[in-house]
Amino acid sequence: MTRPLLEVAGVTVRFGGVTAVDDVSFDVHEGELLGLIGPNGAGKTTMLRAITGVVRTDSGKITLRGEPLDALSIDARIRKGLALSQQIVKPFREISVLDNVVLAAGFAKTRFPMGALLNLSQVAERKTAHAMLSRVDIAGYAEQSPAILPLGILKRLEMARALAQNPRLLLLDEPLAGLNSNESEALATTIADINRQGLTIILIEHNLGEILRVSRRLLVMDNGRKIADGVPMTVMSDPSVRTAYLGGEPAHVETPSHVLD
Numbered sequence: 001m002t003r004p005l006l007e008v009a010g011v012t013v014r015f016g017g018v019t020a021v022d023d024v025s026f027d028v029h030e031g032e033l034l035g036l037i038g039p040n041g042a043g044k045t046t047m048l049r050a051i052t053g054v055v056r057t058d059s060g061k062i063t064l065r066g067e068p069l070d071a072l073s074i075d076a077r078i079r080k081g082l083a084l085s086q087q088i089v090k091p092f093r094e095i096s097v098l099d100n101v102v103l104a105a106g107f108a109k110t111r112f113p114m115g116a117l118l119n120l121s122q123v124a125e126r127k128t129a130h131a132m133l134s135r136v137d138i139a140g141y142a143e144q145s146p147a148i149l150p151l152g153i154l155k156r157l158e159m160a161r162a163l164a165q166n167p168r169l170l171l172l173d174e175p176l177a178g179l180n181s182n183e184s185e186a187l188a189t190t191i192a193d194i195n196r197q198g199l200t201i202i203l204i205e206h207n208l209g210e211i212l213r214v215s216r217r218l219l220v221m222d223n224g225r226k227i228a229d230g231v232p233m234t235v236m237s238d239p240s241v242r243t244a245y246l247g248g249e250p251a252h253v254e255t256p257s258h259v260l261d
């Protein structure tokens with residue numbers, strides 16, 4: 001087996017007296033779409049933030065393509081191929097949808113994102129930005145202002161911004177939050193398509209139906225700890241997952257009508 005793309009080994013993150021992530025280890029292989037689930041406060045967001053360097057680990061080691069990330073800044077980790085799409089979408093509202101993605105594409109080149117807009121030779125960035133808007137199915141909104149667009153479009157813009165940085169590993173934190181069921185299904189399908197085109201993804205999601213439909217592997221956290229890691233249907237029938245995650249009730253999770261192949 002080839003070396004994993006990402007290796008998380010014994011990672012612990014504490015905030016004062018709270019152990020948000022408690023000795024968690026897992027690997028992610030190239031091409032995977034790993035679902036990360038667990039109750040509120042389980043430590044999922046903190047785990048992703050530890051990977052991108054937004055929070056510091058108290059112990060453990062995180063490795064991307066064999067290279068330790070722990071001593072690197074957030075910027076350096078982005079340049080190594082990580083992209084984090086946050087739960088709260090925060091586009092620049094004064095500039096167009098397209099320019100928001102141009103900025104993100106320019107980030108790979110300049111340490112000063114606003115400099116990317118002043119730079120006259122943005123031909124490559126604009127081309128990338130157009131391609132990424134198409135990839136997330138919002139090419140028709142390129143010249144509009146984010147200020148007037150609905151959340152469903154802004155979520156796709158956020159994803160296009162992450163993709164424009166040409167990541168090796170995309171980390172998505174509850175991208176479906178706030179969307180209705182049709183929008184959720186459509187965005188989950190877009191995420192699965194992006195994964196099938198070759199991008200490795202870790203997806204945190206509360207929407208169990210959609211995460212079961214698109215993930216091939218599920219990792220479950222509870223109270224900072226990893227409590228299960230494996231094939232979704234096996235994980236969901238694990239008694240410890242039912243107890244911790246579903247309050248002891250049998251998992252009332254419908255088998256998706258059309259599981260993606």
Ligand SMILES: Nc1ncnc2c1ncn2[C@@H]1O[C@H](COP(=O)(O)OP(=O)(O)O)[C@@H](O)[C@H]1O
Nearest residue numbers: 015018020038039040041042043044045046047
């Ligand atoms: N910046 C922070 N400062 C202090 N405590 C935090 C911080 N971020 C998260 N926590 C705490 O860490 C625990 C895990 O939170 P989080 O990673 O956000 O969980 P999840 O994303 O699974 O809901 C919670 O108890 C939360 O209150």
Ligand SMILES: [Mg+2]
Nearest residue numbers: 044045046173
């Ligand atoms: Mg969270």
